[in-house]
Amino acid sequence: xxxxxxxxxxxxxxxxxxxxxxxxxxxxxxxxxxxxxxxxxxxxxxxxxxxxxxxxxxxxxxxxxxxxxxxxxxxxxxxxxxxxxxxxxxxxxxxxxxxxxxxxxxxxxxxxxxxxx
Amino acid sequence: xxxxxxxxxxxxxxxxxxxxxxxxxxxxxxxxxxxxxxxxxxxxxxxxxxxxxxxxxxxxxxxxxxxxxxxxxxxxxxxxxxxxxxxxxxxxxxxxxxxxxxxxxxxxxxxx
Numbered sequence: 001x002x003x004x005x006x007x008x009x010x011x012x013x014x015x016x017x018x019x020x021x022x023x024x025x026x027x028x029x030x031x032x033x034x035x036x037x038x039x040x041x042x043x044x045x046x047x048x049x050x051x052x053x054x055x056x057x058x059x060x061x062x063x064x065x066x067x068x069x070x071x072x073x074x075x076x077x078x079x080x081x082x083x084x085x086x087x088x089x090x091x092x093x094x095x096x097x098x099x100x101x102x103x104x105x106x107x108x109x110x111x112x113x114x115x116x117x
Numbered sequence: 118x119x120x121x122x123x124x125x126x127x128x129x130x131x132x133x134x135x136x137x138x139x140x141x142x143x144x145x146x147x148x149x150x151x152x153x154x155x156x157x158x159x160x161x162x163x164x165x166x167x168x169x170x171x172x173x174x175x176x177x178x179x180x181x182x183x184x185x186x187x188x189x190x191x192x193x194x195x196x197x198x199x200x201x202x203x204x205x206x207x208x209x210x211x212x213x214x215x216x217x218x219x220x221x222x223x224x225x226x227x228x229x
Contacts, residue, residue, distance in 0.1 A: 004160075031214030042204065042219035043161065050214050059216065091160050097214040104210050106153075106217065108160030 002026070004109035006092050012115045013082055021077045021112045025094030032075050033093040033106060034067055043091060049075065050097060082116045089113050121205045126224040129199075135192040137223055139205030142186040149210045150181060151217065152190050154201040161204065161219075164190065195227045 005024045013019050025032050031050045035043040045059040049069040060066070064082075069075040079086055093106040122140040129135040141150065152164040165172055165179045167188070172179045178191040192199055202222040208215050 033214075033216060035217075035219075042221055043217070045216040045218065048214060048216050056216065093160070095214050104215060105163040105166075106161075108162070111160055 004092055004094055004107050006090075006109040006112050008112060009110065010113045010115075012117065014117050015084060016081055018078065018080045019082055019114065021079075021090050021114070023075045023077070023092030023094075023109060025073070025075070025092070026107055028072075029094035029096050029107070030072055031095045031097040032069055033095075034075070034077050035091045035093065036088045037091060037111070038088045046077070046090075079114075082114075084116050087114055087116045120218075121207055121220055123203075123205050123220065123223045125221060126226070128226050128228055129192075129195045131197060131227055131229050132194055135195045135199065135225060135227070137190040137192075137203050137205075137225065138187065139190070140187045141205070141207045144185050144207050147209055148207045150179065150185075150188050151206040151208060152177070152179065152203065153206065153217075153219075154199075154203045155222070156198075156201040164203075166210075195225075197227050197229065199225065200227045201225060 007022045033048040034046040037043045047057050047067050049055045064080045067077045089111040091111045093108045095106045149166050149168050151166040153161040155161045164176050165174055167179045167181055181188045202224050204219050204222040206217050
């Protein structure tokens with residue numbers, strides 16, 4: 001079946017504009033994660049959704065960042081009033097998380113490369 | 118979640134075993150060791166995980182010391198396609214899913 005998909009693959013925007021990044025998780029995966037990766041660095045956790053529970057937003061760097069998820073499907077990460085330091089690759093991952101041994105394995109999408117001019 | 122320490126880079130000859138060390142001296146009893154890798158311009162890929170016993174799958178083997186303060190990921194026969202950044206991560210395995218904290222990883226270059 002299809003893996004995690006993200007769109008757009010690349011986004012160039014001007015400072016101060018809002019952007020929306022989309023993630024389509026693997027069908028049936030209950031957990032969905034957003035990470036950010038700046039050039040040459042490791043991944044930073046942003047937010048994660050698990051079923052109908054309240055999302056864990058502890059990694060969001062500022063109130064300009066928000067995310068939504070519709071049921072157990074698509075998620076959208078929104079960055080308002082973008083700044084140059086927001087430039088990074090934004091990665092989405094999903095996992096089955098049904099309590100079995102391999103279910104916490106996270107499957108990552110290809111990412112969205114965001115460039116803020 | 119406990120922090121990990123990995124060498125920043127290492128080279129490996131094609132066809133030979135690659136042994137990637139990781140220190141996690143502050144690991145707690147309910148934390149697992151996970152390994153992911155990231156090939157250039159792609160999202161990370163899960164490799165293997167373990168709690169205290171050694172683990173093996175089709176990709177690699179994971180050796181965890183008895184005191185659990187360090188581990189080694191073994192790629193038995195490295196190929197050029199194994200060139201990637203390898204991340205060692207320690208995290209609790211919550212049934213509801215768990216956020217991962219990625220450090221700098223080890224940049225592995227497999228040479229012909």
